[in-house]
Amino acid sequence: MLSAVLRAPTEYLSTPPSAGTLQSQEAETSGKDWTASRRFPHALIIGVKKGGTRALLEFLRLHPDVRALGSEPHFFDRHYARGLSWYRSMMPKALDGQIVMEKTPRYFVTPETPARVRAMSQDIKLIVVVRDPITRAISDYTQIVSKTPGVPSFESLAFKNGTAGSVDALWSPLHIGLYARHLERWLAHFPPAQIHFVHGERLVHDPAGEMGRVQDFLGLQRIVTDKHFYFNKTKGFPCLKKPEGSSKPHCLGKTKGRLHVRVQPEAVRKLREFYYPHNLRFYQMAGMDFGWQ
Ligand SMILES: Nc1ncnc2c1ncn2[C@@H]1O[C@H](COP(=O)(O)OS(=O)(=O)O)[C@@H](OP(=O)(O)O)[C@H]1O
Numbered sequence: 001m002l003s004a005v006l007r008a009p010t011e012y013l014s015t016p017p018s019a020g021t022l023q024s025q026e027a028e029t030s031g032k033d034w035t036a037s038r039r040f041p042h043a044l045i046i047g048v049k050k051g052g053t054r055a056l057l058e059f060l061r062l063h064p065d066v067r068a069l070g071s072e073p074h075f076f077d078r079h080y081a082r083g084l085s086w087y088r089s090m091m092p093k094a095l096d097g098q099i100v101m102e103k104t105p106r107y108f109v110t111p112e113t114p115a116r117v118r119a120m121s122q123d124i125k126l127i128v129v130v131r132d133p134i135t136r137a138i139s140d141y142t143q144i145v146s147k148t149p150g151v152p153s154f155e156s157l158a159f160k161n162g163t164a165g166s167v168d169a170l171w172s173p174l175h176i177g178l179y180a181r182h183l184e185r186w187l188a189h190f191p192p193a194q195i196h197f198v199h200g201e202r203l204v205h206d207p208a209g210e211m212g213r214v215q216d217f218l219g220l221q222r223i224v225t226d227k228h229f230y231f232n233k234t235k236g237f238p239c240l241k242k243p244e245g246s247s248k249p250h251c252l253g254k255t256k257g258r259l260h261v262r263v264q265p266e267a268v269r270k271l272r273e274f275y276y277p278h279n280l281r282f283y284q285m286a287g288m289d290f291g292w293q
Contacts, residue, residue, distance in 0.1 A: 036093035040084070041100045043125040043218055044117065046186075047108025049176055050139040051129035052200045054256055055237075057103045059211055062224045062240070067094040069102040076117055077110040084120065099218055109175070109182050114189040125218060126190060131200030132292040133177025133279070134271045135260075140173040142261045155267045163266045167274045174271075180281040187285065197286050207238045 045053050060066050073079065075087045094100045107113045108128055117124060131139075141154045151157075158174060159165045169175060176182075186195060196217040203210045208226035215222050232239040232251050239251035251257075276293055283289045 034095065036095050038088050038091045039094055039100050040088055040120060041091065041102050041124065043099055043101045043127060044107065045101065045103035045105070045127045045129065046113070046117075047105045047128050047176075047182070048130055048136065048179070049105040049109075050136050050143070051105065051131045052198070052203045053103050053105045053129050055203060055207075055252055056127070056129050056198055056210075056214070057101070058240070058252065059207060059224055059228070060101065060214065062228055063215065063220055064223065065098050065220055066218075067092045067098050067100050072104045072106075073102055074104050074106065075102075076113040077104065077106050080112075080116060087120075099220065108186075111185060114186045118189040124190075124194070126186065126195045127198060127214065127217070128183075128195065129198040129200050129203065130179055130282075130286075130290060132290075133174075133179065133275050134268060134292075136177055136200075137173040137271070138260045138263055139258070140176065142258055143255070144173070145261055146255075146258070154261060154263050158267060158271065163264060163270055167270065169274075177275060178278050180278050180285055183282065183285050192285075192287070197288060199288075199290060201290075204237060 045056060047053070057068055061068050069090060069092055073087065073090045075082070075090070079086070091100050091102070107117070117126075137158070138154065141157070144151055155163055157171050158168060160168050167174065169178065183195075196214065198210055198214060207229050208224075211224045212222050215224060228241055229238045230241050231237075235251050235257055237251065237257045272293070279290070279292050
């Protein structure tokens with residue numbers, strides 16, 4: 001099912017991003033509507049870490065016009081020196097008209113990434129799943145503790161002198177939550193219409209609603225709908241129903257939807273104060289109130 005609205009991204013792909021060698025490889029595949037080939041992505045999920053990026057990618061993969069890489073390639077932030085040919089070779093094969101995607105949440109916060117993405121494609125669509133920066137930070141820290149037991153407490157890392165001291169905004173779990181600062185860099189390279197924000201909390205409470213907006217943004221027919229989801233009470237998250245003629249119903253893995261480390265209410269209060277102006281600025285830039293204050 002390849003809808004006509006998907007023609008535009010394919011045009012960009014017939015004009016490869018750079019290097020002559022890539023041009024000749026692309027020419028070989030052009031015009032073969034029915035032959036799957038490896039293409040550069042039309043859309044990227046660029047962040048944010050712990051925002052719900054895996055859930056979004058898995059939900060999008062239900063769509064027959066989406067082909068998405070399962071792993072995170074980290075091309076623009078870590079492996080850029082490997083070159084565009086390498087990047088394309090990582091992509092799943094796609095038919096003409098199918099949207100190719102990948103997700104690497106670190107792209108959102110790495111300063112060099114926006115210019116690199118733009119050098120590959122001016123028309124690429126960018127998706128950012130955002131979540132209350134405080135919950136996001138606690139989720140991030142919970143993951144750190146699970147990998148490195150015995151790390152200092154959240155409170156001692158988040159504040160320079162315990163909760164009485166100032167916030168350490170350079171501590172990665174807090175720095176990632178300064179969404180306005182990161183977005184500013186993307187907006188220096190891409191128009192706002194090319195960036196879509198997914199409300200991380202709503203992705204949990206109303207996955208079909210959020211998926212409807214994402215499919216519209218990508219120019220896809222609304223095929224992923226409430227028929228695909230059920231709320232799993234044990235997990236406390238939406239999971240996927242059994243797709244027609246295929247595997248079992250499934251939820252995301254154990255590392256998604258973890259019980260969070262408990263953080264002192266005073267620390268949360270101070271972080272709420274700290275993020276308040278940053279959040280307001282982000283709402284203005286994104287043109288949407290996410291309701292975290
Ligand atoms: N349907 C569903 N199932 C499970 N988890 C869900 C779902 N939708 C959103 N989430 C939230 O996704 C959070 C993990 O975010 P990411 O996938 O972006 O994490 S990562 O950056 O790739 O590690 C994860 O964070 P934690 O709850 O802190 O584990 C979830 O809150």
